Amino acid sequence: MLEISLIEKIIDYGVSKGADFVEIFVEDRFDTRITLIDGRIDSASSERDFGLGLRLFKDDQQVYAYTNDPTEKQLLTMLDRLIEVLQIKSAEPKTVNLMNLDVKNSHTIILNPLEVSKMEKAKIMKLAYEGAKNYSDLISQVVVRYWDYDQKVFIANSEGTMANDRRIKTRLMVTAVASKDGEQESGFYGPGASMGLEFFNFHDPKDIGTEAARIADKMVKADYAPAGKMPVVIANEFGGVIFHEACGHALEATSVAKGASVFANKLGQKVAADCVTAVDDGTIPNAWGSSNIDDEGIPTQRNVLIENGVLKSYLVDRFHAKKMNTKPNGCGRRESYKYIPTSRMSNTFIMPGKYLPEEIISATDYGLYAKRMGGGSVHPATGEFNFAVMEAYLIEKGRIVKPVRGATLIGKGIDVINNIDMVGNDLARGQGMCGSISGSIPADVGQPTIRVKELIVGGRKR
Amino acid sequence: MKEKQFAEMVFVLAKKQGFDDCEVLVSNHREFEVVVSKGKIENYTDASSKRVTLKAVKDKRSSFATTEILDETSARFLVESAYENFMITDTLDEDDIWAERPAKEPFEYEDAFERLSVREKIDLAKTMEEKCLSYDKRIQNVIMSGYGHQRSEIWLFNTKGLELSESFGYGAAFVYLVASDGKKPKRGFRAMYGSHPNEVNVEKVALEASSEAISQLGAQSVKSGKYKVLLRRDVFAQLFFAFSSIFSAEAVQKGLSPLKGKLHQKIAVESLNLIEDPFFEKLPIKRSFDNEGVPTVRKSFIDHGVLTTFFHSIKSARKDNVKPTGNVFSQRCVPLNVILPEGSLGYEDLIKSVGEGLLVIAFDGLHSGVRPVSGEFSLGANGYRIAGGRIVEPVEQFTVSGNFLDVLQKIELIGSDCEIVSANWFGPSVVVSELDVAGS
Numbered sequence: 066m067l068e069i070s071l072i073e074k075i076i077d078y079g080v081s082k083g084a085d086f087v088e089i090f091v092e093d094r095f096d097t098r099i100t101l102i103d104g105r106i107d108s109a110s111s112e113r114d115f116g117l118g119l120r121l122f123k124d125d126q127q128v129y130a131y132t133n134d135p136t137e138k139q140l141l142t143m144l145d146r147l148i149e150v151l152q153i154k155s156a157e158p159k160t161v162n163l164m165n166l167d168v169k170n171s172h173t174i175i176l177n178p179l180e181v182s183k184m185e186k187a188k189i190m191k192l193a194y195e196g197a198k199n200y201s202d203l204i205s206q207v208v209v210r211y212w213d214y215d216q217k218v219f220i221a222n223s224e225g226t227m228a229n230d231r232r233i234k235t236r237l238m239v240t241a242v243a244s245k246d247g248e249q250e251s252g253f254y255g256p257g258a259s260m261g262l263e264f265f266n267f268h269d270p271k272d273i274g275t276e277a278a279r280i281a282d283k284m285v286k287a288d289y290a291p292a293g294k295m296p297v298v299i300a301n302e303f304g305g306v307i308f309h310e311a312c313g314h315a316l317e318a319t320s321v322a323k324g325a326s327v328f329a330n331k332l333g334q335k336v337a338a339d340c341v342t343a344v345d346d347g348t349i350p351n352a353w354g355s356s357n358i359d360d361e362g363i364p365t366q367r368n369v370l371i372e373n374g375v376l377k378s379y380l381v382d383r384f385h386a387k388k389m390n391t392k393p394n395g396c397g398r399r400e401s402y403k404y405i406p407t408s409r410m411s412n413t414f415i416m417p418g419k420y421l422p423e424e425i426i427s428a429t430d431y432g433l434y435a436k437r438m439g440g441g442s443v444h445p446a447t448g449e450f451n452f453a454v455m456e457a458y459l460i461e462k463g464r465i466v467k468p469v470r471g472a473t474l475i476g477k478g479i480d481v482i483n484n485i486d487m488v489g490n491d492l493a494r495g496q497g498m499c500g501s502i503s504g505s506i507p508a509d510v511g512q513p514t515i516r517v518k519e520l521i522v523g524g525r526k527r
Numbered sequence: 528m529k530e531k532q533f534a535e536m537v538f539v540l541a542k543k544q545g546f547d548d549c550e551v552l553v554s555n556h557r558e559f560e561v562v563v564s565k566g567k568i569e570n571y572t573d574a575s576s577k578r579v580t581l582k583a584v585k586d587k588r589s590s591f592a593t594t595e596i597l598d599e600t601s602a603r604f605l606v607e608s609a610y611e612n613f614m615i616t617d618t619l620d621e622d623d624i625w626a627e628r629p630a631k632e633p634f635e636y637e638d639a640f641e642r643l644s645v646r647e648k649i650d651l652a653k654t655m656e657e658k659c660l661s662y663d664k665r666i667q668n669v670i671m672s673g674y675g676h677q678r679s680e681i682w683l684f685n686t687k688g689l690e691l692s693e694s695f696g697y698g699a700a701f702v703y704l705v706a707s708d709g710k711k712p713k714r715g716f717r718a719m720y721g722s723h724p725n726e727v728n729v730e731k732v733a734l735e736a737s738s739e740a741i742s743q744l745g746a747q748s749v750k751s752g753k754y755k756v757l758l759r760r761d762v763f764a765q766l767f768f769a770f771s772s773i774f775s776a777e778a779v780q781k782g783l784s785p786l787k788g789k790l791h792q793k794i795a796v797e798s799l800n801l802i803e804d805p806f807f808e809k810l811p812i813k814r815s816f817d818n819e820g821v822p823t824v825r826k827s828f829i830d831h832g833v834l835t836t837f838f839h840s841i842k843s844a845r846k847d848n849v850k851p852t853g854n855v856f857s858q859r860c861v862p863l864n865v866i867l868p869e870g871s872l873g874y875e876d877l878i879k880s881v882g883e884g885l886l887v888i889a890f891d892g893l894h895s896g897v898r899p900v901s902g903e904f905s906l907g908a909n910g911y912r913i914a915g916g917r918i919v920e921p922v923e924q925f926t927v928s929g930n931f932l933d934v935l936q937k938i939e940l941i942g943s944d945c946e947i948v949s950a951n952w953f954g955p956s957v958v959v960s961e962l963d964v965a966g967s
Contacts, residue, residue: 099615102781107618110591110858111608113601116576128571133595146573150645187615206782242782242900249785251900292751292926292965323564325670325705327712405570440895446670446705447712449924451892451907473896473905473926500894502570521748523896523905523926525963 067091067117067135069163072221075140076161079121080223082148083156086122086383088222090360091135092402094214095179101190101209104198109183116402119143123151127384129405163221166228168357168364171350174233176262178213185262186211189237189270196274197241201282205244207274212236212257220362228362234353234507235264236496239274243281250287250470252280253439253455257496257507259351280437280456283468290457290472290524296432297474297520298425298460303438303495305414305510307517308343310441311450311478316370316378317396317408318385319502320445327448327479328376337374337482340418344369345380347395347411353496354411354508361397361406368394370413371482382408400504407503414511418488422514425487427463433472433522434458434465440497441474448477473523481517489514533579533597534684540606541583541686546613548624549583550685552818553597557696559640560675563652569671573645580858581605582624582819585613589622589842591858620780622842625851626687629822631806631815633693639723640676640698648674651700651729658733659704663741667707674700674729683820691820697722697811697950700729706740713923715740716889720950722811739888743909746921749966755884756927756962757877757913760944762887764952767801767865769897769904770931774828775860776843778899785902785932786834794834795935798870801829803838803862805853809953810864816853823853823863829935838862867954870941877942877956879916885964886911886918887927902931925966934959 072089079087096112116133119140128150130143178186190209197207213235221227236257243250254276258264299307312328320326328336337343347365349355358364361383369377381389382397385408398409426434439453454472458465494511534551541549555577562570579601580593590612594601640648656672678696683689701718717736721727758766778784786794805814805823814823819841828836838854838861839847854860872880891907898904905928911918942955 099612102618105618106616107620108589108591109612109616110593111604111612112593113604114595116595124567126568126571128568128573130572131574131576133576143573146645147571150568150571150573150649183611183615208781208783244782249782249901251898289928292928292963294967320670323668323670325668403574403576405572440892442892442895444714444891446668447714449891449907451896451926453892453895453905471898471903471905471928473892473907473928475891475907475924475926477924521924521926521965521967523907523928523965525928525965 071137073163075144076221076223077159078141079144080159080161081156083153084121084123084148084151086223088120088220090118090402091219092116092216094216096214097178097183099183099186099190099211101194103206104194106187114401118402119147120405121147121151122384122387123153125388126151127405131402161223162225163227164225166226166362168228168230170357171348172259172355172357174261177233178235178261179215181262189265193237193239193270193274196271197239197278200275200278203243203245203282203285204241204278206242208240210238218360222362226362228358230356230358232259232356233261234259235261237270237273239277241278241281243285245285248285250281250285252277252284255496257353259353259355284456284470287468287470290433290469290522292522292524294519294521296429296516296518297522298429298432298434298514298516299438300436301489301491301513302493303510304435305495305512306438306441306497307452307481308415308512309410309413309510310443310452311481313410313413314443315445315448315478316380318379318381318389319407321379322385322388325446331376334376335374336376336479337371338485339374340488341371341374341482341485342416343371343414344416345396345410345413349412352412352494352509359395359397360399361393363393363395363397365395365411380408380410382406398503398506400506404504409501409503409506410499410508412494412509414492414494415488415513415515417490417492417513420487420489422489422491425489425514425516426460426465428487429460429516430462432460434460435474443478448479450478451475471524475521475523484518485515486518487516530682531684533602536599536602537581537605538686540602544606544610546583546585548686549581550624550683550820552580553682554578555680556677558677560673561649561652562671562673563649563656564669566653566656568649581609583609583613584622584624587621587623588613588616588618590616620842621845623845624685624687625820625841626689628689629816631822633691633815634695634813636678636694636696638676638678638696643724655700655702655729655733658730659702659737662734662737665706665708665741665744666737667705667712669702669704671701671703685820689820691816693815695812695814698724698727700727700732702732702736704736704740706744708744713740713743713746720811720947743921743923746923748924749885749912749922749964751965753961754964755881756959757881757884757886758957758959759886759888760946760954760956761948762890763957764948764954765890765893766931769893770899770902771861772899773902774838774862776837776839776847777860779837780843780846783900789834790837792834793832794932795829795832796938797832798941799829799832799935799938800827800868802827802866802868803864804866805863807864807866807953809947811950812863814863817855819851819855821851821853826852864951869943869945869955872940872942874942874944874956877940877958878913878918880940881913881958882916884913885922886913904929904931925964928963928965937961
């Protein structure tokens, strides 16, 4: 993407001026987004992003600049400004030898989305529409969104690493609206993968539409969820968003290094119930949150975060590794060249336990069954989280008795992982976008069915 | 390559491709931000970037493409991609390219923040952190103390002869911190926005974020039930913006808004007026035209409780046979600046008027706990319990649930404590007669 001689010149110049670390990140990316509403393709757009970011460390300070003008003049001007900000007093001339990192591709692409016509993509969307629209008479509207991208990244740094990666992702998202007696409710389902169009050989677009419609249809007929503290059984797949938000973010070095996490200084300590083992794994072939290397040029890896309730590892990026006097572990991620990378999750999930999901429900006298979770958020420093539940049911005397809507779950992360008392054997993963200081990135969440002894359910008293 | 030259190259290619009309929107974005932690630079971003979007129309159907490079290859990419996008688009909704010049002169944003030296801006962020830490020894950790600004300059050219340009931007200071009494940590956050450094008071930001975190120490949960609730001005603004898409005509036309069929009806209490004002003096961003080139206009979209208009793009306006309202920004139809005019009571009097109830100072989960299709929401919250007309204790870990349209009908009082609470909202706190609360 850039001449190697220019990259070497920039890095040599940066270290010669006294920076401890110099990094160049170059990105070239194509996005396709298509929206179908009411059975017709309503809009379609194509996007090409190209830009470059320059990052420097000096002691424990970090500075960044980006541009989409990749000329030598622009890069040297940016570098000079960053050096000035760092107020480096004196430095020696230095030369860095760049070596290509041998990056093995673990995410085979069969049908590159850029080589498939948009007409084919539109056909897939229409199948999803049919799946949703034909589900029931209550479905009043269906919105189908198709998204693919092809992101090429190049990273070079003053440690001598040069690496390339290419991330191709495909996702289909369906929102179905159900209307009944003047009220409306929506359902959403949106699987995706690090795959090309062969993704739809594994996921029937019609089924994706049906699933969104099933949720909307069920919820528009539902009463409001009860309010107050109660046991909550959270289903597998996207249910894993609870660990992602409640604990995963607080295990990122971004919070831990500042002591702004409830998990800071707790490595090796018991932080969760014995039945909880949780992993972040950026290497899973073709998973939505996977990549061969992270956005700092480090190969991704499987990091065991919590093992049988004991805190084993944090997620550590380069800058915070320096602050924490430890090594980065392949989780430095960013949305694009417009963001400074930081420690982020990739594919995060709780490992399976011994119970059948039915056993967990039948062991619950009264509580909420959260079948499909919506999104959530957390404040890592206080551990306070919240989640929307998209599809829920009331459990009474060990049986699911009726659907309920409008539930939100709130609590504190460390309480949740201590209060998990049953873990099912049905591990599955779901896909979402994770937002944080380095932007919005694809991430898988996952878990088997679990039970949390007590959570505050935000519903309504009737 | 200059913007106009690039646009002309795209026009030629688009004509050759068979498009009837097209429009090129070029944006140059400049961004600066410094975040300090423990007196050191934690994050520092100094950036500029360019973005070009092509809107091309053929047979009254529009399609789009975007690039970040202005060269001949990109011009071809834009036109070829837009054509492929056009070929699959089969909506019956008609779109167009705008032709009339706005009557108002374009705004020119003079970036006074850019005139501060980088060192001065770093020092402002450091000062803010120091002020927080010296406020009270229970301020345990200033997670972020930041100072930043941004400026955008846009050019719009189309084949109907429209040529417009305008610049806009703002600056902001923000603090996010944690206080602890050794038991439960509590957070404090404050941001202040302005179009000039004089309007961004870093000492005030530090003071307010610190005092808020300290005052939340020792918070308990609340009993589940129905409560009268005072929504602080920033919290009410956040709730509105979480639901702002329901005012988009496209959402209404497509059955994705609970406001369908409610135009010219009373949807809120008589005392509620909400104004969309792209020229509002006190707010930093001002625009004379939107991203479709349509002139922006000041409008009262809720007038004494009556819904008077939706926000229209060219496409939605054609469908409803009305004029577009100049509200297309980033390809979505949204209000630019919203003003809630002041009521009669000051903040303290609002608290007194609540008698028994809750004051909410923060909502969590605004991106996930709201359902724009139905107006329903259920959100995590923090605040204070009000008893005997005064604040008696901090409260945490509760949820507030309801329907946004019900909230508009249940507003009992509107305060006079107007402030700029985000880059695009100016308004006071409001008292809502009843909301569902879940806690312990």
